[in-house]
Amino acid sequence: xxxxxxxxxxxxxxxxxxxxxxxxxxxxxxxxxxxxxxxxxxxxxxxxxxxxxxxxxxxxxxxxxxxxxxxxxxxxxxxxxxxxxxxxxxxxxxxxxxxxxxxxxxxxxxxxxxxxxxxxxxxxxxxxxxxxxxxxxxxxxxxxxxxxxxxx
Amino acid sequence: xxxxxxxxxxxxxxxxxxxxxxxxxxxxxxxxxxxxxxxxxxxxxxxxxxxxxxxxxxxxxxxxxxxxxxxxxxxxxxxxxxxxxxxxxxxxxxxxxxxxxxxxxxxxxxxxxxxxxxxxxxxxxxxxxxxxxxxxxxxxxxxxxxxxxxxx
DNA sequence: ATAAAACCTCAAGTAATATTGAGGTCAATA
DNA sequence: TATTGACCTCAATATTACTTGAGGTTTTAT
Numbered sequence: 001x002x003x004x005x006x007x008x009x010x011x012x013x014x015x016x017x018x019x020x021x022x023x024x025x026x027x028x029x030x031x032x033x034x035x036x037x038x039x040x041x042x043x044x045x046x047x048x049x050x051x052x053x054x055x056x057x058x059x060x061x062x063x064x065x066x067x068x069x070x071x072x073x074x075x076x077x078x079x080x081x082x083x084x085x086x087x088x089x090x091x092x093x094x095x096x097x098x099x100x101x102x103x104x105x106x107x108x109x110x111x112x113x114x115x116x117x118x119x120x121x122x123x124x125x126x127x128x129x130x131x132x133x134x135x136x137x138x139x140x141x142x143x144x145x146x147x148x149x150x151x152x
Numbered sequence: 153x154x155x156x157x158x159x160x161x162x163x164x165x166x167x168x169x170x171x172x173x174x175x176x177x178x179x180x181x182x183x184x185x186x187x188x189x190x191x192x193x194x195x196x197x198x199x200x201x202x203x204x205x206x207x208x209x210x211x212x213x214x215x216x217x218x219x220x221x222x223x224x225x226x227x228x229x230x231x232x233x234x235x236x237x238x239x240x241x242x243x244x245x246x247x248x249x250x251x252x253x254x255x256x257x258x259x260x261x262x263x264x265x266x267x268x269x270x271x272x273x274x275x276x277x278x279x280x281x282x283x284x285x286x287x288x289x290x291x292x293x294x295x296x297x298x299x300x301x302x303x304x
Numbered sequence: 305a306t307a308a309a310a311c312c313t314c315a316a317g318t319a320a321t322a323t324t325g326a327g328g329t330c331a332a333t334a
Numbered sequence: 335t336a337t338t339g340a341c342c343t344c345a346a347t348a349t350t351a352c353t354t355g356a357g358g359t360t361t362t363a364t
Contacts, residue, residue: 016340026341027323035321045330047341066265071321096269103266107259113218114255117248166361168310178311179353187351197360199311223351311360318353329342334335 012049015040022058029058037061037075039083053086060087060095067103164201167192174210181210189213189227191235205238212239212247219255 019026032038033048038057040048057078064074077098081091171178184190185200190209192200209230216226229250233243 014340025323028321030343031322043330045341046343047330063265063269067262067269100266100269103262103269107262107266110219110255110259110262113215114252114259117215117219117252117255166310177353180351182313183352195360197311198313199360217351222349305364307362307364309360309362312358314356316353316355318351320350322348324347325345327343329340331338331340333338 011052013052013054015048015050018050018054018058022055022062024058024062032058032061032071035071035075037071037078051084053084056086057083060092064095064099067099068106069099069102163204165204165206167200167202170202170206170210174207174214176210176214184210184213187223187227189223189230203236205236208238209235212244216247216251219251220258221251221254 013021015026015029018029022029024032029038029048033040038050038054038061040050040054043049060078061071061074064077065071077095081087081095087095165173167178167181170181174181176184181190181200185192190202190206190213192202192206195201212230213223213226216229217223229247233239233247239247
C-alpha cells in the first residue's frame with residue numbers, strides 16, 4: 001500500500017498504480033480517459049492523478065465489457081455518475097440491473113443457438129428437411145443479423 | 153429458381169444469387185473468398201460461379217459466427233472440408249460438437265457473471281466486503297482477461 | 305444493338321478497442 | 335546529483351470483419 005511521507009495511505013493514485021491494481025494497461029487508461037470513461041487531474045509535473053474510486057469505476061467497466069457491452073454504451077451509462085465519489089448503492093443497482101437484463105438476453109440467444117446446434121448434431125443436418133438452422137424466421141443473431149433465407 | 157436455357161434448375165450460382173439467398177453481401181462473399189472460407193470458379197467472362205453447396209457453407213459460417221467464433225477459427229475448422237461437395241453427416245457432427253462446446257463455455261461464463269451481478273444488486277456492492285466482483289480468483293472473462301486484483 | 309444491371313479488381317475507408325513507438329519530461333533513489 | 339524508471343503527447347499501427355468507391359468489363363433485357 002502506497003504511503004504518503006507521513007506514513008498514511010495515499011489518497012491519490014498514479015496511472016501506474018491504477019494500472020497495476022486494476023489489471024489494465026497504462027495505455028488503456030489513457031484511452032479510457034479520451035473516451036470519457038474515467039477522469040484524472042494533474043500534478044505539478046503534468047502527471048495524472050486518480051482518486052481511489054477510479055478503481056471501482058474501472059472494475060465496473062470491465063464487468064460490463066465481459067457482458068459484451070460496447071465501450072460507448074458503458075460510457076453513456078457511466079456518464080451520469082460522479083467521477084469523484086463512490087457510486088451510491090442506487091447507482092450500482094440501476095447499472096447492474098440494466099446490464100443483467102442485457103446479459104440475460106445474450107445468454108438466451110446463445111442458449112437457443114446451442115440448442116439448435118444440439119438438435120442438428122443429432123439429425124445429421126444433411127437432409128435439411130427440418131433443420132432449425134434452415135428456419136428463415138430464426139432471429140437469434142447476436143448482432144441482429146436478421147432473418148435470412150437458407151434455402152439449401 | 154434460376155433455370156438453364158433448357159428449363160432445368162441451374163447447378164451453378166452467380167455471386168449475386170449466392171448473396172441474395174444466403175443473406176450476405178456480395179462484397180462479403182468476395183471477402184470470404186480472400187480468406188479461403190469459400191471458393192469459386194470463373195466463367196468465360198471472369199465472373200465467379202459457385203456450386204450450390206456454397207450456400208450450406210455460408211450458412212455454417214454464419215452459425216459459427218453467431219456463437220462468437222472468429223472467422224479465422226471458422227476458416228481453420230472448414231479448411232479440412234471439401235468445397236465441392238456437401239459436408240458429410242460426420243463432418244457436420246464434428247464441427248457442431250466442437251462449436252457447441254465452445255458455446256457452452258461462453259454461456260457458462262456469462263451465466264456466472266450474471267449471477268454475480270444478481271448478487272451484487274442485492275448486496276448494494278458498496279461495502280465491498282463480500283462482493284464477488286472483488287474476488288481476485290475470478291476467471292470469468294470472456295477473453296481470458298485473467299485474474300485481476302480489484303482492491304477497492 | 306444498345307442500355308442497364310451485374311460483375312470485375314484493387315485500394316482505401318470504417319468502427320471498435322486498444323497497443324506501440326518516438327521524442328521528450330518528471331520523480332524517486334543510490 | 336546523477337541516473338533510472340515512470341510519465342507525458344501525439345501519431346501510427348494492429349485486429350476483425352467488413353463496406354465503399356473508382357474505373358472498367360460482361361451479361362441480360364429490350
